[in-house]
Amino acid sequence: MNSTFANVVARRDLLRELTLADLRSQSQVSRLGWLWWVVDPLVMMLIYWVVVAGIFGRGERYAPYPVFILCAMLPWKHFTSSLNAASGVLRASESLIKSIAFPTMALPITQVLARFWHHLFGLLVLFATSWIAGLPLGLALVQLPLLLVFQLVLVLGLSLLVACFGALIRDLKGFLGHVMRVGFYLSPTLYGIDLVREQSANLGGWMADWLPRLFLLNPFAVLIGGYRDVFFFNRMVEPEMWALLTVQSFGALWLGYRVYLHFDRRVIKFL
Amino acid sequence: MSDAPKIAREKNAPVIEARGLGIWFNLQSRRRVSIKSILLGSGLRSDQKVLWALRDVNFEVADGSVLGVIGPNGAGKSTLCLALSGILTPDEGDVAVRGKVSTLLSLGAGFNRDLSGRDNILVNGAYLGMRRDEIQSRMEEIVAFSELGDFIDQPVRFYSSGMRARLSFSIASSLEPEILILDEVLSVGDQAFQRKSRERMQQMMARSRAIVLVSHAMPFLRELCTHCLWLERGHVRGFGEAQEMLDAYEAELAPE
Incomplete structure (x- = not known):
């Protein structure tokens, strides 16, 4: 059974059961259960807050820094944990894939969905932090659902890509870890895109124009910018950014889907 | 399928x-x-x-x-x-x-060890292409056939390999396939369960239109x-x- 869109949709019950099972097993294994989904982003945020604002004393540009950093950490964490899981999921399910005919695309999709649910818990932390920091959470919040959709589409596309290459290439997972670490610092996570603009302007010449544009080729730069517009600046996301994000996220999904479908049944021979 | x-x-x-x-x-x-x-x-x-x-x-x-x-x-x-x-x-x-094809290729693949037998019936049934309400309606029959008793609500990691195979066979054999594909005939569990599973298999074979052994x-x-x-x-x-x-x-x- 191929992983065509129609076949996956026809098996939506499988998607639901697998996602629920994944969430249930994760919350049963650890004693704190689903509380981890809240503690995890909280701890990450505290670490960067202490290091950047406390030790380096660089937080005032982006005060309140905890909100600023959470806007980046949450979608980034959804991305990295989904990709990590997707890269190994086909290999881990080898015996299952070889004994039951089902659209294997359900496996990476489920990983992304389960982690998206964690992400929603993380958003609660972001809401609470913004509220404590006294930020005016206003009309900009109506953009959040749309941002979430684009995030899901983007992460799904990249995860499908990584899932089939993870089955084909032995050491992809380790390699991916390094790529994502570089990606973290190249994305405006600890800093804002405004700092990139400022520094490029200082450099002058063609770099002043092109360096920020180069940065925006990274869909996470755009996505994180969107989160910050919603929570940090309480303003509307620029239309160009929406356009950019649409092209980037649906482009990623299209590519991931095509590549996955190409390797779909062939991958089984490699497992 | x-x-x-x-x-x-x-x-x-x-x-x-x-x-x-x-x-x-x-x-x-x-x-x-x-x-x-x-x-x-x-x-x-x-x-x-x-x-x-x-x-x-x-x-x-x-x-x-x-x-x-x-x-x-x-x-x-x-x-x-x-x-x-x-x-x-x-x-x-x-x-x-x-x-509709059904295979009993390898039993116990796809169990989530951290979940209970009952949860695994839901997941495994979904892999086999059953809708949730179909699985729910067969749940008690599957549980009864597996003879796992109170163990059904325990995580599968505590099951013996025989118990796991019994549960898996109970789920897979609750399907009503038109075409049955069996790679190496199974003998599952203890003697009593083997007799029972052989009977069930014969019923399945009697109902299916074609069998590959x-x-x-x-x-x-x-x-x-x-x-x-x-x-x-x-x-x-x-x-x-x-x-x-x-x-x-x-x-x-x-x-x-």
Whole structure:
């Protein structure tokens, strides 16, 4: 059974059961259960807050820094944990894939969905932090659902890509870890895109124009910018950014889907 | 459960039909490439050795027949089962399976060890293509058949391998397939459960329209099969009436 869109949709019950099972097993294994989904982003945020604002004393540009950093950490964490899981999921399910005919695309999709649910818990932390920091959470919040959709589409596309290459290439997972670490610092996570603009302007010449544009080729730069517009600046996301994000996220999904479908049944021979 | 048949449906068309079926494995690809070998330029060579696990296989299974698949190890019997159940797609030729297929290929695959037996019934049923309400309505029957008692609400990690196999068999055999594919006949659990599972299997076989059996147990095949397919190194050595084929196969196996 191929992983065509129609076949996956026809098996939506499988998607639901697998996602629920994944969430249930994760919350049963650890004693704190689903509380981890809240503690995890909280701890990450505290670490960067202490290091950047406390030790380096660089937080005032982006005060309140905890909100600023959470806007980046949450979608980034959804991305990295989904990709990590997707890269190994086909290999881990080898015996299952070889004994039951089902659209294997359900496996990476489920990983992304389960982690998206964690992400929603993380958003609660972001809401609470913004509220404590006294930020005016206003009309900009109506953009959040749309941002979430684009995030899901983007992460799904990249995860499908990584899932089939993870089955084909032995050491992809380790390699991916390094790529994502570089990606973290190249994305405006600890800093804002405004700092990139400022520094490029200082450099002058063609770099002043092109360096920020180069940065925006990274869909996470755009996505994180969107989160910050919603929570940090309480303003509307620029239309160009929406356009950019649409092209980037649906482009990623299209590519991931095509590549996955190409390797779909062939991958089984490699497992 | 497989993809739409590639061969047009005719009246009284055979339930299973293979025409020029070929599936290859890349011997190199069994060892997957690594980033290092790609970077060093040695990972993507095109002169890799190809092994045809099945080649030019033709046969038909009519309504109501039982096909036994025989042959030495490595003949391609399991690959054939994978192709018939729609897990592998043919690299060459066509395979048409007309009806709902069920395979009891390997039991216990896909259990989540941290979840209870009951939760695993839901997940496993979904893998097999059952809707949630279908599974729910069969839940009690599956639980009762598995004889797991209170263990059904315990995480599967605490199950013995026999208990796991019993649960898995109970789920897989609750389906009502039209075409049944069995790779090596199962003996599950203790003696009492074995008798029960054999009965259940016989019921399933009685209800299904066609059966494909892979086995090395000659008496068993003689008793059940109407036709036999003899495979050797991926090629069809013979296909025809069961007794005739089995006689020929046994004659070859017998020491001179």
